[in-house]
Amino acid sequence: MKFAFGLFAVLTGIIGGTLFFQYQTYSADLAAGNHAYYYAQEIETSFSNDELHVKHHFKGLPNQRMDIILPTHAKDVACLVEDTASCTRVDETMTYLTMGEATTQSISYTVPIAGGLAENKLLQNMFVQLKNGEVSYSILHMATDKVMAGNWITGLPFVGEQKLSMITNTMFSGDGDVRDLYWSVQPITLQQKEQHYSIYANEKPSADFLSEVVEVMGDTHIAIVKDPKFVTANTQEFLFLEALDVTTIENQILLTRLKQKYDFSKGEPWLVDVVATLALEREVGGKKAQDVLQTLYEEMTPEQVNEFKKRVLATEGKAITTQYLDSILREIFTMPTTYFEQNAATETGVFPLLFGDDREIYVNDYVKNDVNLVMKDGKVYYTADTLLPHLGYTAGEGNKGYYVNSAKSAYRFPRLPGFYVHNQTRHEVKSEPIIKIGDSYFIEEGWLQRIFHVEIDKNTGRIQMKVNLE
Incomplete structure (x- = not known):
């Protein structure tokens, strides 16, 4: 037991040093003029009575006002007084941090989990965010009652696990933010841990799979989890798979990157597949997107198809909606059309490309x-x-x-x-x-x-x- 405590102390010390270095470096790199900033965080959580209890420490904070964005169902938000300066910048309304010299501030809050952890769950947007801030480094501690047989997984790399008489402590840490948590009722094994990904499954990945998956991974760490229940989940921290398949991972990573590059929040879900197909120049996603594109291409010249692809892929940062895509078609054909809008309203088949009248x-x-x-x-x-x-x-x-x-x-x-x-x-x-x-x-x-x-x-x-x- 002493060895276990000693190991965790060493790990925490090493990561704490890394954390200090990270937030000192990033805090000096504030974006000029737009109040953007970097900060680091350490989050301690415990689960009881169908609620996640959180102690949230923000570190490397700049001397400026920062609005607090709470999880949707957060309650019991309060200052966490750990020393004389740990809560000096937290406004009494608990809605923002004031300007000040203290670089570390701490709050506590509780997030109810509907239905508890009786089944596998993906819990999203569980932690406080600071508006306009970007997280440079995160440490996450998860404390769970030992009688619960399952385990937590996050998008951060797994550090270690400590089993005590009453609770199990699990620790994750790494570059970037952590917003989502995955709970598996049945224990699930960490099969492979690399710099940019971790694989969780109760079957060992093949050597061919491991050699190929390296080629399709991005620069940020992601957790690959074999659980078919959440394969359609919209999350940037996990890839949920029915099987350990490289093509599926490649497609899902592409979709994740596209969601980071373009704004799909106001559009139809199948528009992501449309843009992905244009970007890769091969079919990606469901039948709806492919049928809509195929019908459109049949009415366009090769030059018009290329112009459409070029204009759509050049819209980085803009909202991808049916109205926006129709506006591109309007410019290409010099005639008004509601092709994508009509197909969004069509449940069966494909609405043809028709032109209208602005009057x-x-x-x-x-x-x-x-x-x-x-x-x-x-x-x-x-x-x-x-x-x-x-x-x-x-x-x-x-x-x-x-x-x-x-x-x-x-x-x-x-x-x-x-x-x-x-x-x-x-x-x-x-x-x-x-x-x-x-x-x-x-x-x-x-x-x-x-x-x-x-x-x-x-x-x-x-x-x-x-x-x-x-």
Whole structure:
């Protein structure tokens, strides 16, 4: 037991010296003019009563105000008084650190864990962040009741484990931040530990796998964990795998790097696969992204495809959204389109590349922003679900087609081509008045005028519709 305590003391001393050197170096490298800064941290945690209790020490702090960003469900936030200066810069509101000469400050807080640790869990954004700050080095201590058979894993390199009579202490440390924690109910073995990655699995990786994985790893340490439950998790500190497969790791690392380079927070999840496919020039990710890109490429020249790729990949730091990608297509084709936006709203199949009209659409002198116009096969179509109610009708899909009703008229446009029904009278047609594109219905402009007696006047600024109900 004395040896165990001695070993941990030596490890803590060595890492503490490294920590001191790291934060002294980084604190001297403050970014000019934007109040960015580096700091180091040491975090002590213990788990009891379905809660994570945290003692958080910030080190190497600059002499400036720093806002405290708490975990979403944090409670019992308080000063942690360990010496006369350990809490002198923490404002009484616990929302920021004031300017001051003290370079180390400490707080404590508790984060509830819903459902406890009865099953494997990925706990994200568990620790306090300092706004505009970048963590240069982290030390993390995890204390867990010995009766719990599982173990903690973090994105930091594993240092050691100390089993005492009542608790198990686990220690991690390394460059960079730590935000996420992974709990495995069943003990999981650290199979390989290298400078930029650690592999956790209950099976030994093959020699071929170990030789190849080195080639695809980045510069920051990451934990590779075999657990299929979290393979789709959005985290920069872990790679969760169903199997120890190099291609999967390569793809996931690429996606992680792309999420660091581009802002996908406001876009559809499959847009990450779109950008990854453009970057690697091979298929990456799910079927949705590949089908959308393939349909788009079929309507573009090779020069337009290259221009699209170039413009998308040059948008580093910008938010990647369906609207933004559509704006790039608009510039390339010099015509408005909502191709990506429409495909985001389409649950089955792929919405084709169609072009629209920038003019506002008015119905009886009132602008209707929910009505869209598209051009297909030389004809003009309007969104039926949104336009027809403005004309005084109810409209929607039914058992035998698309139904449009008013007080005096009932229309049915069947799925079979060649006719429609008005007040139980069949009318033969050579072209379809209403068509379905993707998951949406559209009414053709000529038929809109003939069937529903809509007068349409187009000028430079607007498309004006007027109607008199029968």
